[in-house]
Amino acid sequence: MPEVQLVRCDDRVQLMRGFSFKGDPRIADWQRTKLRVFCSALDGNVVHLANDLGLKVFEEDLLPYERGFLEKAPSLGSQSGWVVRINRRDRPETQKFTIAHEVGHFVLHGARLEGLDALDGRVNRSTEGSLDPFSYLEDRDRVMESEANSFAAALLMPKNLFEPAFNRLSGDVDAIARLFAVSDSAVGRRLRELGLR
Ligand SMILES: [Zn+2]
CATH class of the missing domain: 1.10.10 (Arc Repressor Mutant, subunit A)
Known part of the structure; x- marks a missing residue:
């Protein structure tokens, strides 16, 4: 008889089964189509995918331990009003994973983004303007981070x-x-x- 397990959506469960784009209700059909096309070959450009999904990507001089983040920046002209900023000094493969991770947040956690002006590597200034600048959102929601990493892994591999x-x-x-x-x-x-x- 198979062992019955009570499972929650935590890191371990995510890691065990990996992420599947199929059937995730947070992904719109038009987004799923673009993700599926990207995943059908190895030569997809993740920056172009991000552009197609409504994001612009910028290389920046970030702090050494910062990989990147999503930021609401309507003046920069992306279709969604959001941009991805990545660390100029990171290796290309690291930058690629960071972009895929931020695309994951954008696609999966859009509802959460509505009340924020940035995600990853920056405090949520819109609601917690006076917080210690070194307390990062990414430490506060391990499920979201785990999902974004699994999303990126499923996208790039x-x-x-x-x-x-x-x-x-x-x-x-x-x-x-x-x-x-x-x-x-x-x-x-x-x-x-x-x-x-
Ligand atoms: Zn993240």
Whole structure:
């Protein structure tokens, strides 16, 4: 008899099954279509995807430990009024994952964004203007962060492409990372998510 488990939406559950774009009610059909096209090949440009979803992406001089964040900036002319800012000094594969992570927040957590003027790496200034600048939203909602990471992993290492690559490359993490243009640690995470390691 299978073991009955009471599961909640926490890191462990997310990590075990990975994220699926299919059937998530937070994703609009037109967004899902764009995500599906992106996931059908390895040569997709994540900046173009972000643009297609209504975001503009800017490289910035951020603090060394900041990967990036979403910011409401209507004057910059993105379709949604939101922009993604990424760290100019990060490696390309890190920047790519950061953009995919912020796209994940934008698509999955849009309702939450309505009351904010920024997400990730910045305090929520619209409601907590006097807070310590070093208290970050990303530490406050681990479920949201875990979801954005799983979303990014599913986007950049789609299961239908990742599993065959894993078999063809005999599980060589470096080679898989080069093929998908992501970091070794992102590959490691995806292997665990998909139960391949
Ligand atoms: Zn985040």
